[in-house]
Amino acid sequence: MSTTDPTEPTTxxxxxxxxxxxxxxxxLAQHVAACAxxxxxxxxxxxxxxxxxxxxxxxxxxxxxxxWVAAGAFVSACAAVALWLNTGDNYVGSKGLPAVQALIRxxxxxxxxxxxxxxxxxxxxxxxxxxxxxxxxxVAIPAAGSGDRPWKxxxxxxxxxxxxxxxxxxxxxxxxxxQVEVVxxxxxxxxxxxxxxxxxRERSDTTWVITLVLPKAGxxx
Amino acid sequence: MAPAxxxxxxxxxxxxxxxxxxxxxxxxxxxSGEAEExxxxxxxxxxxxxxxxxxxxxxxAVMAWLYRTCTHLxxxxxxxxxRRTRAPDDVLETLPCSIKLDAWLNTKQILHALAVRMPAxxxxxxxxxxxxxxxxxxxxxLLDTSERTVRRLLAAFDQRAENLRRESSS
Numbered sequence: 001m002s003t004t005d006p007t008e009p010t011t012x013x014x015x016x017x018x019x020x021x022x023x024x025x026x027x028l029a030q031h032v033a034a035c036a037x038x039x040x041x042x043x044x045x046x047x048x049x050x051x052x053x054x055x056x057x058x059x060x061x062x063x064x065x066x067x068w069v070a071a072g073a074f075v076s077a078c079a080a081v082a083l084w085l086n087t088g089d090n091y092v093g094s095k096g097l098p099a100v101q102a103l104i105r106x107x108x109x110x111x112x113x114x115x116x117x118x119x120x121x122x123x124x125x126x127x128x129x130x131x132x133x134x135x136x137x138x139v140a141i142p143a144a145g146s147g148d149r150p151w152k153x154x155x156x157x158x159x160x161x162x163x164x165x166x167x168x169x170x171x172x173x174x175x176x177x178x179q180v181e182v183v184x185x186x187x188x189x190x191x192x193x194x195x196x197x198x199x200x201r202e203r204s205d206t207t208w209v210i211t212l213v214l215p216k217a218g219x220x221x
Numbered sequence: 222m223a224p225a226x227x228x229x230x231x232x233x234x235x236x237x238x239x240x241x242x243x244x245x246x247x248x249x250x251x252x253s254g255e256a257e258e259x260x261x262x263x264x265x266x267x268x269x270x271x272x273x274x275x276x277x278x279x280x281x282a283v284m285a286w287l288y289r290t291c292t293h294l295x296x297x298x299x300x301x302x303x304r305r306t307r308a309p310d311d312v313l314e315t316l317p318c319s320i321k322l323d324a325w326l327n328t329k330q331i332l333h334a335l336a337v338r339m340p341a342x343x344x345x346x347x348x349x350x351x352x353x354x355x356x357x358x359x360x361x362x363l364l365d366t367s368e369r370t371v372r373r374l375l376a377a378f379d380q381r382a383e384n385l386r387r388e389s390s391s
């Protein structure tokens with residue numbers, strides 16, 4: 001019994017052709033042009049490419065770090081030990097509330113944050129969200145100099161269930177904890193509104209703030 | 222704290238290699254959450270392995286690595302999560318012409334019945350050649366074995382399938 005015809009390009013050959021940008025193999029291209037099934041297969045791959053989570057734009061400053069976002073959805077692989085935060089304390093998420101999961105990459109090892117292990121300078125943090133009823137999510141970190149706008153928005157976009165947010169944060173070597181505010185909302189928030197809901201730690205039907213406080217190792221608190 | 226970004230090489234690799242690997246997982250497991258978990262785990266391992274990526278590496282070499290890893294994960298899944306209900310065969314309309322549909326469906330049916338009883342190397346060969354539609358030379362290359370060994374593994378599977386058919390009809 002055989003499922004393949006040796007005279008036709010194999011699936012593997014088509015996959016390599018697709019990954020190489022559909023170029024470099026004239027014989028295969030000629031076959032695809034004449035074969036409806038192989039065209040349908042490559043069309044399916046193109047459609048799957050559009051479904052893939054977009055990768056983040058270039059960072060504001062160069063970072064030679066591992067790409068958490070590209071690999072981001074791998075958080076699901078750690079689901080068995082997933083720690084969801086929705087109160088700022090350790091909390092195993094329940095249905096009906098938005099939640100945030102933090103994944104830490106430290107010294108080459110990635111793990112779901114356990115809610116207490118201190119960060120080290122240079123550790124990278126990725127976030128994944130459970131959106132519940134909210135369609136948008138914004139992430140803010142303390143702004144330098146504070147003033148009347150103490151929070152700097154580092155991300156805002158659609159909230160996609162269980163998908164990683166398209167950026168990473170890197171712990172610095174300054175004293176104090178790292179703090180991240182994750183704001184779920186039903187629509188995009190103006191900056192003034194964002195500042196207000198974070199200040200009030202609002203939790204309502206329209207906005208929901210989750211504060212992550214991550215301690216840092218070897219730094220005077 | 223500051224935002225960081227993906228490396229350009231990994232970003233490009235992710236865009237180009239995820240669709241074929243997702244399609245491969247769906248051939249075995251249908252459009253399912255399990256298939257997607259295996260895709261994500263495969264790319265987690267790629268990220269951790271830190272192997273050369275295009276343009277520093279040939280796409281074929283990266284695809285071979287992904288195929289190997291993904292097949293290994295899918296087989297582990299098949300053997301440890303055997304279910305009474307078969308994974309859906311919902312990718313029929315997009316299988317390339319090198320895969321013959323009747324034989325493909327038959328293989329999947331037999332795999333569902335026998336996967337937990339089959340040796341891992343035989344499962345690898347069957348998934349690559351009979352589900353994914355690779356040639357025996359390609360499968361041998363991916364499995365780092367000889368074409369003869371692949372033929373032997375496939376023959377063992379065919380014998381197993383024949384025995385199953387006899388058991389069913391008796």
